[in-house]
Amino acid sequence: MKNHRTNVTENKGLPILGWTGLLFFALAATLVLSSCGDESSDAREDTVVEEDAGVSSGVPEIDKLTGMIAQNPEDPELYHDRATIYYERGVMREAIRDWTRAMDLDSLNPEYYHRLSDAFMDDNAPMLAIETMEDVVNMYPERVPSLLKLGEFYLIVGQFDEAIQSFNRVLIADPNNPDALFMKGLTFRDQGDTTRAIRFLQTTIDVDPSIQDAYILLGQLHMEKGSPLAERYFRNGIRANPNEPVMHHALAHYLHFDDRLDEALEKYREIHVKFPSYAEGFYNAGLIHMELEEYDNAFEMFDMAVKIKPALSRGYYYRGKIYEKRGEYQRAKVDYDQARTLVPNFQAAEDALNRLVAETDPES
Secondary structure, three states: OOOOOEEOOOOOOOOEEOEEOOEEOOOOHHHHHOOHHHOOOOHHHHOOOOOOOOOOOOOHHHHHHHHHHHHOOOOHHHHHHHHHHHHHOOOHHHHHHHHHHHHHHOOOOHHHHHHHHHHHHHOOOHHHHHHHHHHHHHHOOOOHHHHHHHHHHHHHOOOHHHHHHHHHHHHHHOOOOHHHHHHHHHHHHHHOOHHHHHHHHHHHHHHOOOOHHHHHHHHHHHHHOOOOHHHHHHHHHHHHOOOOHHHHHHHHHHHHHOOOHHHHHHHHHHHHHHOOOOHHHHHHHHHHHHHOOOHHHHHHHHHHHHHHOOOOHHHHHHHHHHHHHOOOHHHHHHHHHHHHHHOOOOHHHHHHHHHHHHHHOOOO
16 A cells, blocks of 8 residues: 555646555545445345356456356355456446355455455445445454555545544554554545644654655645645655656646746656656646647647547647637537547536537537
């Protein structure tokens, strides 16, 4: 859990956490909780169905495992292996079914519980994910990875006291566990307790300087306070993690936020050279050029961003805005349409396309 991956917002807001390993912070609690009423404690049992080994799934690896399961139906590892493939392909219900079956066959293997809880969380069933992790913690009350994961899930659904209790159980056994310290700091941040959040995040980097998210969160918290210490944390984070593009991006983002646009652009140019496949660096540099009304430079940045990362919807949106400024309306329409196709609820792209069609198509 040391590489807590972070994302940085594309506007002049603050850095936000993203998914990494066991962390699931990009999933908003409101979305997670929206389906809680549909969950049932019997859901795991309900997912177990009979197999038909003669029916092809269209995926050779899955078909091979299905055949092996037909020959060895009591081998939990075969179900685990097939569940892993289903999970990687985004077929959560099948993954849930197979990990449930693996647990039925070997109820003492904590890995099955962990993987099943991930599938439940990705299937928008957070309370079942929590129940699953509570089961394994009840069996192994001092198992650190399980306590950390349970605490993270509590945090996702806003059960802060339970999250703190879970992290404290880790710290009782290992007072310098950096993951528990980091997660406890993050919990206090989400509770609005800035003082304790800073204290635990500072302790985190004292114990393990490689946890880049701690530097970014410390920088963010000091930005919110208007403290110049923010820049120091971003720069120290780069010293500790010189090969992490997100850490460099965080500093560039801070300089942008602080209206030091020339310095921010210089930092982004450094990122382009050091991390040429880092699309977000080009994208955010494009936003600064847009602010400065340097539209040709902005176009170059957005164009490079979407070439590197074709799924970057906002890159198409802003490139479309520049096409529109140039009077290249058809190309602008194509980019706006691509942006809304990639993100169906991208209202700005939808509005821009509808407006441009209305203005340029006399038959619309």
